[in-house]
Amino acid sequence: MFETRTRWSQLTLQVLVTIAVIPFLIPLVTMVSRSLEGRGWGNYLAVLEVPGFLMFFRNSAIVAGASIIIIYLATMAGAFGFSKLRIRRKELFFWMMMAALTLPEVVLIAPLYATAVKLGMMGTFWSVILPIAALQVPFTILLTRGYMDSIPDTLFEAARLDGANTWRFFWSILVPLARPMATAIIILVLINAWNSYLLPKVFLINDNMGVVTLLPEFFRRQYNDDTPKILAAAVVTAIPTIVAYIALQKQFERGMAAGALK
Amino acid sequence: MAILERSAGSRNSNPGAKRGGWPRPGAAHLVPGGLKWILPGFILSVGLIYYSIIYSGYLSFFDWPGGRQRMTAVGSANYLEAFADPVFWMAIRHTVVYFVVIFTVQVVGGIAFAAALHSKVYLANIYKIIIVVPVVVAPATMAPAHIEVWQTNGTFNTILRAIGLGAWTQGWIGQSGTSLLVIIMAGCWGAIGFGFILYFAAIGQIDPEIIEAARIDGAGNIRMLASIVLPGVRSVTVSLGILNFMTALKLFDGPWLLTQGGPAHSSEFLGTMIYAETAGSSRNLGYAAALSIILLVLAVGISIVIQMRSREKSPTGARKQKVKVANDV
Numbered sequence A: 001m002f003e004t005r006t007r008w009s010q011l012t013l014q015v016l017v018t019i020a021v022i023p024f025l026i027p028l029v030t031m032v033s034r035s036l037e038g039r040g041w042g043n044y045l046a047v048l049e050v051p052g053f054l055m056f057f058r059n060s061a062i063v064a065g066a067s068i069i070i071i072y073l074a075t076m077a078g079a080f081g082f083s084k085l086r087i088r089r090k091e092l093f094f095w096m097m098m099a100a101l102t103l104p105e106v107v108l109i110a111p112l113y114a115t116a117v118k119l120g121m122m123g124t125f126w127s128v129i130l131p132i133a134a135l136q137v138p139f140t141i142l143l144t145r146g147y148m149d150s151i152p153d154t155l156f157e158a159a160r161l162d163g164a165n166t167w168r169f170f171w172s173i174l175v176p177l178a179r180p181m182a183t184a185i186i187i188l189v190l191i192n193a194w195n196s197y198l199l200p201k202v203f204l205i206n207d208n209m210g211v212v213t214l215l216p217e218f219f220r221r222q223y224n225d226d227t228p229k230i231l232a233a234a235v236v237t238a239i240p241t242i243v244a245y246i247a248l249q250k251q252f253e254r255g256m257a258a259g260a261l262k
Numbered sequence B: 001m002a003i004l005e006r007s008a009g010s011r012n013s014n015p016g017a018k019r020g021g022w023p024r025p026g027a028a029h030l031v032p033g034g035l036k037w038i039l040p041g042f043i044l045s046v047g048l049i050y051y052s053i054i055y056s057g058y059l060s061f062f063d064w065p066g067g068r069q070r071m072t073a074v075g076s077a078n079y080l081e082a083f084a085d086p087v088f089w090m091a092i093r094h095t096v097v098y099f100v101v102i103f104t105v106q107v108v109g110g111i112a113f114a115a116a117l118h119s120k121v122y123l124a125n126i127y128k129i130i131i132v133v134p135v136v137v138a139p140a141t142m143a144p145a146h147i148e149v150w151q152t153n154g155t156f157n158t159i160l161r162a163i164g165l166g167a168w169t170q171g172w173i174g175q176s177g178t179s180l181l182v183i184i185m186a187g188c189w190g191a192i193g194f195g196f197i198l199y200f201a202a203i204g205q206i207d208p209e210i211i212e213a214a215r216i217d218g219a220g221n222i223r224m225l226a227s228i229v230l231p232g233v234r235s236v237t238v239s240l241g242i243l244n245f246m247t248a249l250k251l252f253d254g255p256w257l258l259t260q261g262g263p264a265h266s267s268e269f270l271g272t273m274i275y276a277e278t279a280g281s282s283r284n285l286g287y288a289a290a291l292s293i294i295l296l297v298l299a300v301g302i303s304i305v306i307q308m309r310s311r312e313k314s315p316t317g318a319r320k321q322k323v324k325v326a327n328d329v
Helices: A007-035 A042-049 A053-084 A090-098 A106-119 A126-149 A153-161 A166-177 A179-195 A198-203 A212-223 A227-247 A249-259 B003-013 B015-019 B035-059 B077-084 B086-117 B124-136 B139-150 B155-162 B179-205 B208-216 B221-232 B234-250 B253-258 B270-279 B285-313 B317-328
Strands: none
Touching: A007 A227, A007 B086, A007 B124, A007 B139, A007 B155, A007 B179, A042 A053, A042 A227, A053 A090, A053 A126, A053 A166, A053 A179, A053 A212, A053 A227, A053 B035, A090 A126, A090 B035, A106 A126, A106 A198, A106 B035, A106 B270, A106 B285, A126 A179, A126 A198, A126 B035, A153 A166, A166 A179, A179 A249, A179 B139, A198 A212, A198 B270, A212 A227, A212 B139, A212 B253, A227 A249, A227 B124, A227 B139, A249 B124, A249 B179, B035 B285, B077 B285, B086 B124, B086 B179, B086 B221, B086 B234, B086 B270, B124 B179, B139 B155, B139 B179, B139 B253, B179 B221, B179 B234, B179 B253, B208 B221, B221 B234, B234 B270, B234 B285, B253 B270, B270 B285
């Protein structure tokens, strides 16, 4: 984009970009270097030896996995229905869903908290998974419907002439065709569910149900402000996300870009 | 919330889609019914969300400390309390400041990095990873690191001392004059990369011939940014505006983990207020519900306004570009 005809301007641009990314590194470098203070790598060993440490990751995987499965199934089926099937007052249903598109989860916590207390659902994974799924489904259906609208209807017609029923068409033709969109959605939901903090903080009140975003607070209680260990825990928590991003760079970026269309 | 725009557009571009997309007259009855296909998603999201909003509206007319304690009907007292509460107005002001700063920094930083990394730069992918990692790591996970950066003997003060500005060192997090600044800086840290991803994709969509033509006409780098790139990525900027506005309205993770809204409410946001009233020690779920309804009205109202205004300015361009970004990043 920027034109760099001379070696001098090329070098200037390189130096400017390098200087500009330094602020992004400051918190990361601070995190790693402070986590090694005192006992060095011993801090990491201590963190990993805390009973239940891996459980936080397992719980996050449960929340993210269940959210992804629910959202994926509801989205594929819903988008198929909205895009290709006959439904009376279809657009009314669609608009009712789309009205929930920009809803911030924070407006749900007071009523959901009251409901969860009444139903005895406090401290169950459902109390986190269902709101996460409910908040994402309108958006993922919007995206996927648009995608399926661009798949020609004649394909559906042809499949039916060849004797495929609706289910067969959905499963054998539409789902494979919608795979690029599905990947973006899965990544988007994965990031949102894995990084969600407010809902788990309100609803997953038992220590053995903590998710990874609750780890810093868990260790603050555990270690009474032993900062290096808290930071070691943060590093260990951040690593899977960073590795996943670097490994699936393209998919992550597409998923996040899709998320911006709200 | 780009619904208005988008569904209008999809009707134009694909007129058949609305009726199930059957071109031949009389064929519509052959299309299988689809109600059962949309029901799971519909019940889950519309059911849970509408239920929550209606229940929130109901709760907002009561005082209720939660659990088994009694609910007392108080009429509109919770709303009046909110509007008379100086903390509420502080939270609104912080939300506006946060939005303006983050949005500006995200647009400027995002476009600058996107344009720079579309140029000939060595190790572009390394820079890209460094910029985007803050977006993917949970704010909650990074909070302890941000605290270490901004505390009294933290990294930022060390840097200040190293470059001879030792006089400026202070306890950034712990004083009411600078706590909001820390929240905003931590927010910027995670926000620029997000703007970058979108702008990087959008700039890739700009027709290279246009760029070449502008070059031949003698446009310099700055002129190019202002006259070709900026208009070309306008729809992304509008999306980011709405998105940032929502983020600022619902902000919770950062302020709660860095400052808990303090000291003396100097970094309070609506999100932290609602959380404290929902799960705090002296809670009033009715007040939390009233705040939620106010937040909801603000969110829906303002995003409709932004949507309408951006539609007036560019009747067709916005949607096409957006969908492109989603499909081709």
